[in-house]
Amino acid sequence: MTKKNVTENIAVAVKPIVEAENLELVDVEYVKEGGNWYLRIFIDKLGGVDLDDCQAVSEKIDTLLDELDPISQAYFLEVSSPGLERPLKTPEDFQRFKGHLVNITTFAPVDGAKSFTGTLMDYTEEGIQVEVKGKSVLVPHKQVASSRLAVEF
CATH class of the missing domain: 2.30.30.100 (SH3 type barrels.)
Known part of the structure; x- marks a missing residue:
């Protein structure tokens, strides 16, 4: 499965979790840095997200990804704000x-x-x-x- 397919499939799978927390799914990245793979989920809401938002979403997404097992190799899951320079995609x-x-x-x-x-x-x-x-x-x-x-x- 290509990196693009991985990110698209994961975005579809996690979007309901993010929206159930009254948050917006901004982006999904799957990248290799150094010798490690990272799956990054970027979330946002009016006024910005905080650590509690990221933790709540991370725990739910982690459970879902364990069930779906969409990535064959080991990776680190990161859930965070898109930052001040957030991407504009839609x-x-x-x-x-x-x-x-x-x-x-x-x-x-x-x-x-x-x-x-x-x-x-x-x-x-x-x-x-x-x-x-x-x-x-x-x-x-x-x-x-x-x-x-x-x-x-």
Whole structure:
């Protein structure tokens, strides 16, 4: 089973657990770092998640994964907040964070650049509308490599 299939199958399996805790499933990662595999479940809610949220979800997901046994090798399970620079993946994410500062990177240049940091203005069928230094840029969906909230310091 590919890493993508693992993450997709696990996302489907754990989403009801996360939602039962009145939380949002933001992302699932399955990565190898050093000699170890990590299964990371990122959760969120309005106002942010705390350690109790992560622990409650982790215990329930751990039990479910023991039953399903979707991964053949040993791995570490981590349940956490997506952080201040949370990824934006779904149309609902983009609608929710309109007006926020975002960082979008692209596979190929759009208007001569591959990285855009600006205010998220809109999400349409054509792409993601971002205002960068007073200029409106439309980044086509097929060109988006990653999109995250950005933090200003």
